[in-house]
Amino acid sequence: MNFTFEFPVDEDDAKDVKNYYEEKGTKRIDGILAKKRDQWVNIPIHVAICGNSGTGKSSFINVIRGVKPEDRNGAVLNTGQTTIEPIPYPHPAKHYLKFWDLPQLNSRAFTKDLYLKNINVNRYDYFLIFGKEEFTEDDFWIAEQLLGLNKIVYFVLTHADITVSGALEHATKSKRDPRQIQIKALTAMRDRALKGIKSAKIKTNYVYLITTSDVRKFDFPKLAERMIADLTERKWEAMALTLNIHAHGVIQQKRRALQKRVWIIALLSGLADHVSHIYGLSFRVDLEPVIAEVQEYRRQFGLDDASIWKTARSLDTTVESLKRASAFKTNYSQLADGGLLNQYKTLSVYDVATGINSSFSPILGGLISGGGNASGKTSGPCFGSTYYVLNRLLDMMETDALRLIDYVKYMMSEV
Ligand SMILES: Nc1nc2c(ncn2[C@@H]2O[C@H](COP(=O)(O)OP(=O)(O)OP(=O)(O)O)[C@@H](O)[C@H]2O)c(=O)[nH]1
Numbered sequence: 001m002n003f004t005f006e007f008p009v010d011e012d013d014a015k016d017v018k019n020y021y022e023e024k025g026t027k028r029i030d031g032i033l034a035k036k037r038d039q040w041v042n043i044p045i046h047v048a049i050c051g052n053s054g055t056g057k058s059s060f061i062n063v064i065r066g067v068k069p070e071d072r073n074g075a076v077l078n079t080g081q082t083t084i085e086p087i088p089y090p091h092p093a094k095h096y097l098k099f100w101d102l103p104q105l106n107s108r109a110f111t112k113d114l115y116l117k118n119i120n121v122n123r124y125d126y127f128l129i130f131g132k133e134e135f136t137e138d139d140f141w142i143a144e145q146l147l148g149l150n151k152i153v154y155f156v157l158t159h160a161d162i163t164v165s166g167a168l169e170h171a172t173k174s175k176r177d178p179r180q181i182q183i184k185a186l187t188a189m190r191d192r193a194l195k196g197i198k199s200a201k202i203k204t205n206y207v208y209l210i211t212t213s214d215v216r217k218f219d220f221p222k223l224a225e226r227m228i229a230d231l232t233e234r235k236w237e238a239m240a241l242t243l244n245i246h247a248h249g250v251i252q253q254k255r256r257a258l259q260k261r262v263w264i265i266a267l268l269s270g271l272a273d274h275v276s277h278i279y280g281l282s283f284r285v286d287l288e289p290v291i292a293e294v295q296e297y298r299r300q301f302g303l304d305d306a307s308i309w310k311t312a313r314s315l316d317t318t319v320e321s322l323k324r325a326s327a328f329k330t331n332y333s334q335l336a337d338g339g340l341l342n343q344y345k346t347l348s349v350y351d352v353a354t355g356i357n358s359s360f361s362p363i364l365g366g367l368i369s370g371g372g373n374a375s376g377k378t379s380g381p382c383f384g385s386t387y388y389v390l391n392r393l394l395d396m397m398e399t400d401a402l403r404l405i406d407y408v409k410y411m412m413s414e415v
């Protein structure tokens with residue numbers, strides 16, 4: 001199997017870990033490694049949501065966080081623009097990510113001369129301007145100001161589901177291909193919006209058409225992908241690992257973010273005081289951090305039992321038939337123990353582990369160059385083996401996740 005180790009190691013992080021090791025040995029080094037793994041957590045990301053009343057802002061703020069209006073911290077719908085100041089809605093599990101519901105232009109203290117100051121324009125990483133069917137002069141005014149300040153702005157049209165169902169109603173009468181009808185209706189919706197944007201002399205070449213009732217539909221996945229890709233470094237990592245949207249582009253970025261930290265887990269699996277002999281392996285290893293990481297892969301890729309069950313239910317099918325139809329490469333029921341161990345036992349692991357170790361040794365030095373890890377002080381062949389096993393699992397699980405997405409799309413007859 002061929003792998004591209006796109007992000008083998010962050011050199012600064014590696015230097016920190018190596019320096020620590022050289023000074024203090026392995027004592028408490030697992031804490032340092034866990035810190036390096038999780039350093040994207042708690043980096044604040046602020047997303048601004050603008051637009052007129054009734055355009056679906058609150059609905060979006062809920063659905064992208066996986067929250068219902070009636071949940072604690074859910075945004076109430078149809079409030080008729082009572083927002084009198086920017087209101088933050090944190091992600092329920094990841095509080096560093098906040099979506100801000102901004103007051104409408106010209107409401108109360110949010111007149112044109114005070115708008116940018118009163119929304120605290122420099123707080124946000126980017127701005128989403130919401131419209132229903134079309135955008136208004138106020139939207140264009142806001143966009144112009146923001147683009148003038150070099151801010152990132154996305155135009156989002158909600159209610160694409162209504163556009164499509166309206167067009168499909170016609171289709172049954174005239175017996176034309178429903179797929180073509182859908183594409184045509186969405187293209188017309190987009191073109192109309194882009195024409196308005198262009199005539200307001202705003203430079204943008206894309207409008208995201210979404211429905212706030214399903215993050216898998218229309219351009220929602222594309223929007224999510226952009227919201228990740230337009231951030232850099234730690235924020236990028238945080239967004240990639242926080243947004244729970246199953247779409248090709250999002251899964252691929254999740255994979256890259258997870259791949260970046262494989263070296264850390266590989267070190268953890270060999271350095272901790274918990275390494276032990278396992279029957280059939282020639283080196284000592286601590287499987288616990290590896291198992292935990294693999295479970296995280298499953299959650300991130302929507303392949304854990306709860307996610308699969310939810311997906312099956314949304315398609316009105318059973319978990320078994322969903323798994324069969326998606327032809328998964330990974331046997332998830334065994335991954336927690338024996339299955340993972342078998343990954344280590346395959347012959348190819350031994351073939352590549354030494355090679356991986358030697359390519360990492362200029363950066364990680366003594367941390368991995370030790371012998372059989374008899375003292376538990378260096379990770380030895382364990383590093384290369386875990387590194388390989390995790391990369392292979394990432395590869396397989398990414399494939400499974402992409403297949404699942406394709407199957408769901410097919411079942412939803414998405415265009
Ligand atoms: N069919 C459909 N209905 C939507 C969509 N988005 C929002 N709605 C409905 O539109 C209405 C207004 O949605 P909200 O999310 O409250 O809109 P808002 O922009 O927050 O409105 P204000 O808070 O009043 O400014 C609600 O009844 C939503 O259920 C969508 O994409 N499709």
Ligand SMILES: [Mg+2]
Nearest residue numbers: 057058078079
């Ligand atoms: Mg609202």
